[in-house]
Amino acid sequence: MSTxxxxxxxxxxxxxxxxxxYGVMAEFEHPEQVLEAARRAHTExxxxxxxxxxxxxxxxxxELGQRSNAVPLITLLGGIAGGLGGYFMQWYSMGMLYxxxxxxxxxxxxxxxxxxxxxxxxxxxxxxxxxxxxxxNRLPEPHHPVFNTPGFERATIDRFxxxxxxxxxxxxLGEVTAFLEQLKPVRIRExxx
Amino acid sequence: MERNSxxxxxxxxxxxxxxxxVSPLGYPARLIAPAESFRTVTDKIGxxxxxxxxxKIWWTAFLPSFCLLTVLLVALSYLVFxxxxxxxxxxxxxxxxxxxxxxxxxxxxxxxTFISAILxxxxxxxxxxxxxxxxxxxxxxxxxxGLFPLAHLGRPWLFYWLLPYPDTMALWPQFRSPLVWDVFxxxxxxTVSFIFWYVGLLPDVATLRDKALTRGKQVFxxxxxxxxxxxxxxWQRHQSAYLLLAGLATPLVLSVHSVVSxxxxxxxxxxxxSTIFPPYFVAGAIYSGFAMVLNIVIPIRKIYGLENLITxxxxxxxxxxxxxxxWMVTYGYIMEAFMSWYSGEVFERYMMWNRAFGPxxxxxxxxxxxxxxxxxxxxxxxxxxxPALLFCVALSVNIGMWLxxxxxxxxxxxxxxxxxxxxxYYPTVWDWLTFFGTIGLFLTLLFLFIRYLPMISISESRELxxxxxxxxx
Numbered sequence: 001m002s003t004x005x006x007x008x009x010x011x012x013x014x015x016x017x018x019x020x021x022y023g024v025m026a027e028f029e030h031p032e033q034v035l036e037a038a039r040r041a042h043t044e045x046x047x048x049x050x051x052x053x054x055x056x057x058x059x060x061x062x063e064l065g066q067r068s069n070a071v072p073l074i075t076l077l078g079g080i081a082g083g084l085g086g087y088f089m090q091w092y093s094m095g096m097l098y099x100x101x102x103x104x105x106x107x108x109x110x111x112x113x114x115x116x117x118x119x120x121x122x123x124x125x126x127x128x129x130x131x132x133x134x135x136x137n138r139l140p141e142p143h144h145p146v147f148n149t150p151g152f153e154r155a156t157i158d159r160f161x162x163x164x165x166x167x168x169x170x171x172x173l174g175e176v177t178a179f180l181e182q183l184k185p186v187r188i189r190e191x192x193x
Numbered sequence: 194m195e196r197n198s199x200x201x202x203x204x205x206x207x208x209x210x211x212x213x214x215v216s217p218l219g220y221p222a223r224l225i226a227p228a229e230s231f232r233t234v235t236d237k238i239g240x241x242x243x244x245x246x247x248x249k250i251w252w253t254a255f256l257p258s259f260c261l262l263t264v265l266l267v268a269l270s271y272l273v274f275x276x277x278x279x280x281x282x283x284x285x286x287x288x289x290x291x292x293x294x295x296x297x298x299x300x301x302x303x304x305x306t307f308i309s310a311i312l313x314x315x316x317x318x319x320x321x322x323x324x325x326x327x328x329x330x331x332x333x334x335x336x337x338x339g340l341f342p343l344a345h346l347g348r349p350w351l352f353y354w355l356l357p358y359p360d361t362m363a364l365w366p367q368f369r370s371p372l373v374w375d376v377f378x379x380x381x382x383x384t385v386s387f388i389f390w391y392v393g394l395l396p397d398v399a400t401l402r403d404k405a406l407t408r409g410k411q412v413f414x415x416x417x418x419x420x421x422x423x424x425x426x427x428w429q430r431h432q433s434a435y436l437l438l439a440g441l442a443t444p445l446v447l448s449v450h451s452v453v454s455x456x457x458x459x460x461x462x463x464x465x466x467s468t469i470f471p472p473y474f475v476a477g478a479i480y481s482g483f484a485m486v487l488n489i490v491i492p493i494r495k496i497y498g499l500e501n502l503i504t505x506x507x508x509x510x511x512x513x514x515x516x517x518x519x520w521m522v523t524y525g526y527i528m529e530a531f532m533s534w535y536s537g538e539v540f541e542r543y544m545m546w547n548r549a550f551g552p553x554x555x556x557x558x559x560x561x562x563x564x565x566x567x568x569x570x571x572x573x574x575x576x577x578x579x580p581a582l583l584f585c586v587a588l589s590v591n592i593g594m595w596l597x598x599x600x601x602x603x604x605x606x607x608x609x610x611x612x613x614x615x616x617x618y619y620p621t622v623w624d625w626l627t628f629f630g631t632i633g634l635f636l637t638l639l640f641l642f643i644r645y646l647p648m649i650s651i652s653e654s655r656e657l658x659x660x661x662x663x664x665x666x
Contacts (some may be wrong), residue, residue, distance in 0.1 A: 031659055040423075051425040054231060054400070055655040061429035071433040078333040079441075088275060089357060093310040100367075115452055119377040122441050126385045129441070133434035137427040140419035147422065153403035155423045156396065158231035158655075 005064055019192040022177045023049075023165035025152075026185035031057045032116040034160035037183045038063040041164060044179060048168035050145065052155040071132050078128025079121045086120030145193045163191060225500035232456055234502070234654040238647050239404050241497055245644060250496050255640040261633020268626040269344060279346050279623045282558035286602075286618040291345035293598045294628050296453055297481070298635075299379065300474075302538045303446055304482020306386060309393075310442035318660075319510055321621025321653045322502045325397075326493075327486050328390040329648070333638040334485075335383045337631040342375070344627070371455040378452035389438045392431065395421050396652040401660060430491065450478040457601065460482065463544035464605030467532065473525030480518035483511050485585035489639065491580045493648075500509035502649055505578045512577030519568045522597075526565070544605060552617065553604045556596050564593025 028034045034051050042065055050062050095107035096098070134140070146152060146163060155161050162185075164176050173190075177191055180188050229237075240246065272279060282289035305327035312320040343349045355376045357366055366373045399421035402414035421427070451471035458470040487508070494503040533545040549557050567589040576582045603618050642648065 050425040053428065054235075054423060055396075055652040055659065056428040056432050057425065060425040064425055066429060069429060069433055071430050072437060075434070075437045090368040093357065094368050098363065098365050109369060115371075115374040115448070115455075116271060116368055116377045118444075118448060119374075119381040122385060122445050123381045125386050126438055126441050126573075129428070129434045129437045130388045133392070133430045136430055137424075139421065139427075142415065142420045144420060144422055156400040156403045156421075157235050161393050 007116050021173065022148075022167045022191040022193045023163045023171075024180060025146070025149050025161055025163040025189045025191050026180040026183060027151065027154075027187050027189070028160040028162070028183075028185050029057075031160055033183070033185075034162055035060055035063060037162045037180075037185070040183065041162065043178070045170050046168050046176075048165040050146075050163055050165070052161040052163070054153070054154075054156055054158060054160075057160070070136060071129060072073050074132040075125050075129040078132075079125030082124025083121035085124070086117040089120075090116060116138070145191055146162070148193075149187070149189050149191050151187075159186070202548070204518055209233070225429060226504075227652075229501060230659055231655045231658055234401060234658060235404070235651055237499070237502070238649045238651050238654065239401055241643070242401055242645060242647055243405055243410065247496055247536035251576040251640065251644060256498075258633050258636035260642060261629055263631025264626050264639045265634055268630050269340075271623065272344055272627070273349065277345060279617055280627075281620045281624055283616055283618065285614050286606045286616060288345075288602050289618060290413065290620050290624040290628060292456075293340050293342040293595070293602050294631065295341040296474075296598045296602075297343075297595045297606035298334045298631065299382075299597075300340070300450060300451060300478035300481045301485045301591075302331040302334035302338065302386075302482065303381075303450060303475070304486050305329070305334075306382075306389075306442050306446040307479050307482065308486070309389065310439040312448065313436070313439045314443060316656065319507055321657055322499075322649045323486065323490060323507055324653075325390075325632075325650045326347065326481075326490065327649045328386065329642045329646075330392070330482075330489065330639065331386050332383065332390060333635050333642075335386065336638070337635050339379060339383070340631060340634075341627075370657055371452065371459045372582060374452045375456055380447045382445060382449045385438070385442055389442055391433075392435055392438060394646065395419065395431070396423065397647045397650060400651050401422065401647065402618055447475055450474040462605050463533070464529075464548065464601065467529065467533075468536075469528050473522065473528075476518045476525070477594060477597065480515060480522055481591060483515045483518070484587040484590035484594070487511055487515075487583055488591060491584045491587075493643065495580070499649070502654065508580060509574070509577045512571045512583055512586075513632060515568060515587070516571040518562070519571070519590070523565050526561070540610060544608070547608055548600060548604045551604065551608070553600070553607070557600050560593055560596040560600055562593075563589045564597060567593075576595065 006096050026037065030116060031053065034053065035057060038049070038051055038060055047065055049064060051057075051064060053060065090113040091108055094113075095110075098175065146155075146161075149161075151159075152161070162180070162183075164180070166169065177188060245251065276290075280289055280291070282291070305324075308320050308327045309324040313324070343352055346352060355366055355373065357368075366376075395418065398414045401419035402411055402418045405411045405414055451474065454470035454474035457465035460466060490503055491508070494500055524628055530545055533541040536542075546556070568586055570576045570586055571584070576586065607618055610617050
């Protein structure tokens with residue numbers, strides 16, 4: 001399944017680049033492997049880590065310890081704000097600011113205000129979903145240390161990566177590398193900032 | 194059975210001698226050929242964008258489209274210069290081609306949202322390889338649609354009067370008017386479709402960034418990708434936002450054409466004033482949208498060799514959707530005729546008689562032929578799985594749906610209540626040039642899209658590969 005595991009000598013790279021270490025990256029061939037790796041790493045006690053995959057692998061974020069997801073709630077709040085705001089705009093402008101009296105019809109003719117209320121609910125909710133997704137993911141972020149990993153471009157093509165980061169409390173270069181080697185990745189690389 | 198291709202049905206699939214999947218009923222069931230891997234789907238779809246294969250065919254398709262686009266620019270410039278008197282519109286037929294084309298284009302857009310949002314929520318996996326493309330089609334069709342009401346304003350540079358903004362005259366748009374609802378519906382539809390499309394595109398432009406070999410392409414796709422790196426934490430939020438957007442787009446796709454139909458149904462004109470209009474318009478929109486998808490996808494899968502990704506199964510399913518929505522539309526025609534007779538109202542009855550046997554009667558019968566009779570060929574599985582025949586049926590539906598809007602707009606208006614207000618409507622050369630010009634705009638944008646952005650979702654295709662591999666094991 002996996003070819004020969006290759007590990008670069010950390011000391012040599014440190015000496016040549018002189019850059020701070022960001023983490024250790026293991027590369028896998030199959031989505032099930034990275035899922036298993038994330039599960040084992042979490043059991044092992046690692047918390048500051050992330051996986052990089054070419055398509056959404058179901059349950060991977062949960063295995064990494066990310067339980068909460070604020071996107072649905074913010075989208076709901078955006079939708080409510082859009083709906084209330086949309087209705088208020090119509091009621092206030094048609095009923096208060098510039099009322100028309102057409103055959104004594106009510107100023108607050110709510111059935112006629114439904115279509116625009118609906119459209120604005122959808123519009124603001126969609127904007128909220130987009131913006132909260134980008135903001136929580138801290139995008140746009142043109143550069144990130146993981147891009148320094150040689151061969152990382154395959155994270156958007158056909159390979160699955162797990163990176164245990166140096167800011168993890170348990171991080172120890174030798175231990176992390178040894179742990180990742182047990183998972184039989186295709187290769188292990190250090191990631192420099 | 195073959196349409197349930199989610200997790201449940203995958204278990205019912207059998208493998209034939211060639212290693213391809215067939216459903217228990219023997220329909221072509223392949224969503225993606227078994228030989229495909231993560232790498233090959235990426236190369237196949239990404240390669241079209243990065244390497245531009247079949248360059249000559251692309252140029253021979255693009256150049257005529259671009260010429261048509263310049264025709265549109267000339268027609269619109271002359272319109273702004275002269276005013277809408279250059280069109281064949283008059284009183285009482287004030288709407289003319291502009292509204293016929295508006296409704297036609299916006300209907301075409303509906304298939305994109307239907308495929309990408311509703312079929313996503315219904316777990317119809319077969320949508321995966323056609324959704325990106327049809328979403329792009331939606332955007333371009335809505336752009337073409339939006340041009341017509343703007344041009345029809347007469348003074349299009351004052352279009353912002355339709356929007357609620359704090360102006361010095363303290364005036365507001367009339368929010369009780371369906372025409373103002375339309376402004377909100379169409380602009381929301383465009384914006385939400387665009388957001389949905391872009392969110393789906395984000396991981397794929399990151400793939401292109403990472404696959405591109407030239408600096409220019411890396412920068413171009415790099416900017417579009419916003420630094421996407423496929424992080425699992427990002428994917429979780431991305432998927433949740435994508436599903437929510439699909440959920441939001443679902444009622445939207447039903448509402449847009451309903452609101453468009455209110456433009457007609459709220460008026461008291463015989464032939465318009467009908468409660469069946471909203472569902473009948475929505476069904477018609479999806480009908481014509483699928484027809485346009487087929488008309489474009491059938492040549493393109495051939496030219497770019499995408500038969501492994503857009504399979505006969507897709508064509509078969511789209512044929513089925515057209516058959517179903519076609520019958521909903523037919524039901525609409527029958528009910529319109531029945532209700533106008535059943536109402537006992539002289540104007541309604543005259544409208545129906547005039548529609549079939551009046552001066553524009555031939556358009557009505559042509560509509561019945563192209564929209565009701567010819568599509569009955571879709572009952573045959575041989576037609577649904579033959580790209581050439583399916584293409585012809587789809588073309589017929591596209592023409593038929595345009596005629597439907599012509600019949601609704603023109604024949605209803607040209608006989609006003611008082612015979613002294615009876616007029617004929619003859620489109621002028623500028624009407625035709627504007628209409629064909631928007632086809633040029635649509636095709637130009639579509640060909641640019643095919644050349645510079647992935648027309649099939651790469652990341653979703655990889656998911657499909659992973660799933661089929663799981664099923665095969």
